Amino acid sequence: MIAWLGTLARLSAILAGLLMTFITLLTCGSIIGRETVGQTIAGDFEISGLATGAAIALFMPLCQYTRGHIIVDFFTAKASAFSVAIMDRLGALMMSVVFVLLTWRTWLGGLNAYTTQSSSMMMGLPEWHVYAIMVPAFALTALIALAQALRGFDTEEPA
Numbered sequence: 001m002i003a004w005l006g007t008l009a010r011l012s013a014i015l016a017g018l019l020m021t022f023i024t025l026l027t028c029g030s031i032i033g034r035e036t037v038g039q040t041i042a043g044d045f046e047i048s049g050l051a052t053g054a055a056i057a058l059f060m061p062l063c064q065y066t067r068g069h070i071i072v073d074f075f076t077a078k079a080s081a082f083s084v085a086i087m088d089r090l091g092a093l094m095m096s097v098v099f100v101l102l103t104w105r106t107w108l109g110g111l112n113a114y115t116t117q118s119s120s121m122m123m124g125l126p127e128w129h130v131y132a133i134m135v136p137a138f139a140l141t142a143l144i145a146l147a148q149a150l151r152g153f154d155t156e157e158p159a
Contacts (some may be wrong), residue, residue: 009061016058043123057134060141093149099142
């Protein structure tokens with residue numbers, strides 16, 4: 001199951017990379033337009049902000065799968081391998097709980113944004129679309145962390 005979750009995490013990261021590429025091209029196009037013909041792309045800042053939020057969420061599953069989060073091992077540097085493995089599993093369990101809470105609250109935020117038809121200020125882009133991207137990414141991260149807490153990290157590919 002962990003390999004299947006890893007495949008989903010990679011697909012999520014590919015989507016995030018595509019969003020980041022879009023943001024880069026949008027920003028470059030806006031800057032080039034401003035400097036050459038004196039016009040920018042309307043709403044480029046809003047679109048970049050919304051897409052960046054979605055991209056960050058989409059990168060989270062792969063970060064969890066590859067254990068890419070920052071780990072401060074100052075206190076565990078001299079601990080036994082067994083102790084470190086137990087703490088790693090507990091950390092993964094806590095990460096799973098945090099991402100379940102993030103999934104739940106993001107879901108509620110998305111429902112609120114949809115119900116109130118909340119939109120961006122300049123372009124009027126619906127905000128709930130970003131929430132709709134973030135919820136599955138956070139849920140996938142929670143599943144990966146839970147699988148790591150239950151099964152350990154031995155089946156994981158090195159980062």
